[in-house]
Amino acid sequence: MKPNNRQLFLLHQAQTSEFPLLLEIVSAQGNYLIDVAGKKYLDLISGISVSHLGHGNEAVKRAVMHQMDAHMHVMVYGEFVQSPQTKLAEKLTSLLPPTLDAVYFLNSGAEATDVALKLAKRVTGKFEILACKKSYHGSTHAALSLNSEEEYQQAYRPLLPGVDFIEFNNLDSLALITHKTACVIVEVIRGEGGYIPADIEFLSQLREKCNQHCCLLIFDEIQSGMGKTGKMFAFEHYSILPDILLLGKALGAGMPIGAVVSSKAMMSSFSHHPILGHITTFGGHPVVCAAALAGIEELLRLDLIKEVAKKEMLFRENLPHQAIQKIDGMGLMLAVQLDSFENTIKVIQYAIEGGLISDWFLFATNKIRISPPLTITEDEIMLASKILLMAIEKVYGVSV
Ligand SMILES: Cc1ncc(COP(=O)(O)O)c(C=O)c1O
Structure with a gap:
């Protein structure tokens, strides 16, 4: 049988x-x-x-079909001008403050985490990274290095060097941020730690410390982005801005996506010394980007937030x-x-x-x-x- x-x-x-x-x-x-x-x-x-948007949203399906008729994959990210990517980047940045005006599209949240760490190292010239205990940023090697739990780390060592952990919502813990810190990555609403929102005081002191020590603040909104908290992005509840924003999950409206959003100036570091500082074959896939754009438009049209x-x-x-x-x-x-x-x-x-x-x-x-x-x-x-x-x-x- x-x-x-x-x-x-x-x-x-x-x-x-x-x-x-x-x-x-x-x-x-x-x-x-x-x-x-x-x-x-x-x-x-x-x-x-x-x-x-629920399952089977008609506008997203139409956008996917329309793009499949036009073309599917044609070239690795960053070479050809493909209108689904450009329109999605334009739309996304129009929803964000002017300092977050450049997007790198990827295939998943974990990949976005990896790229954000690379970007922070490149921009600051430092390598020490701080993450929060009981946060989840993905399962690739670099993202796993940000997982504080011994049970997950012990099986895969050695992991990324220079990673240490602060306590989420603990002000004393911020003393770990020093002039050697390249970046601090934090979830605005801790996801896999059981949906704990950041305290405003914690985020604002974190922002201040990062400014003092010239290190980048990364907000991982892969889970909390796209309207789920009652704002398009959870950081809008706090009026505190990151240097790098990570998105994924709902951004793709049912298709696989990850995105790193930062300033044009910082993002340009991937284009020289070395050239092709980060590349991906499928990141920013035109069909995925068409779905994501239709997804944002539907989220706004239906006024779901x-x-x-x-x-x-x-x-x-x-x-x-x-x-x-x-x-x-x-x-x-x-x-x-x-x-x-x-x-x-x-x-x-x-x-x-x-x-x-x-x-x-x-x-x-x-x-x-x-x-x-x-x-x-x-x-x-x-x-x-x-x-x-x-x-x-x-x-x-x-x-x-
Ligand atoms: C906050 C957060 N960051 C990153 C990730 C990893 O995303 P992906 O599973 O798309 O790699 C997740 C997935 O659950 C997540 O919740």
């Missing part, structure tokens, strides 16, 4: 865990995923923090249970904290059985992720809350 897809997946695809979810999804429409048996799941994670705060409140108001210790996060990046990993896994499993997809966090394994498409409706928020509460009750009993 021929193996089915699930067996083939286990047989021939590299596994990343010993307990994969194994849902076999055959289509995705709006805010729902549909499995091979026709069962519908409300999507509370948007794969992770990617599908902010305006609704985010109201939707956040609806989630917060409709999850009353004594087993919930707190709900962290901002906008539609929320993390429901329970008591243990074991119980969190059980709740997630019951939620999936009830038709709701959620997940835990890499560095916050007792938290349930709420990062739905921004298109989620009020009725769907009520439904998601109901299913989640039912799952929590199955594990902890009814709240008294």
Whole structure:
């Protein structure tokens, strides 16, 4: 008998865990995923923090088809003038302050992290890097070097030299920034650490210290960008600007992308001594850029960001249970904290059985992720809350 897809997946695809979810999804429409048996799941994670317009957005699909008709890949990044790239860079920089006026497009978030580190070293002539404990910036070698957790580092040493860690939201920790520091990389909303927003005082002192020591401040908004916090970029809540901004995930509107945004002056260092200081074959793929541009235009046309705060409140108001210790996060990046990993896994499993997809966090394994498409409706928020509460009750009993 021929193996089915699930067996083939286990047989021939590299596994990343010993307990994969194994849902076999055959289509995705709006805010729902549909499995091979026709069962519908409300999507509370948007794969992770990617599908902010929901699934199957018509304008994005049209842009992809239109670009495929014109041309797909033609040349490595940075040589030919390709209108999807130029239009996307123009649009993106029009949404950002004037100091962030040059974009380098890549294929993934981790790649954007790597490029940002290279840029910081090149611009400052220094090599020491500071990252925050329990932050995630990707899984490539350089990005992994920024992962503070011994469990992840020990298997892959030696990693990038000169990396040290500060405590997120800890002002004393900023003393680690010295004249030898090339850059500090920080998530404005710590993602895999369980959706913890940065304190304004922390970010403003961080900015000041970076200025004092001539080191670059990198904001990783790969997860928090594109409207999820109620602003297009989370740093807008703080009015503090980075020297380098990293984007990815939702920027591609469902297609793979990463982007480093900085000033034209800094970015120009990749073009000389050596020439081709960073190159990529597929970064800025025309079809991906066409999708991303249509995605930004849809996000603005549908005015989805305006609704985010109201939707956040609806989630917060409709999850009353004594087993919930707190709900962290901002906008539609929320993390429901329970008591243990074991119980969190059980709740997630019951939620999936009830038709709701959620997940835990890499560095916050007792938290349930709420990062739905921004298109989620009020009725769907009520439904998601109901299913989640039912799952929590199955594990902890009814709240008294
Ligand atoms: C904040 C942050 N940075 C970087 C990355 C890495 O992005 P990618 O998985 O596209 O390499 C992620 C992915 O989860 C992320 O959340």
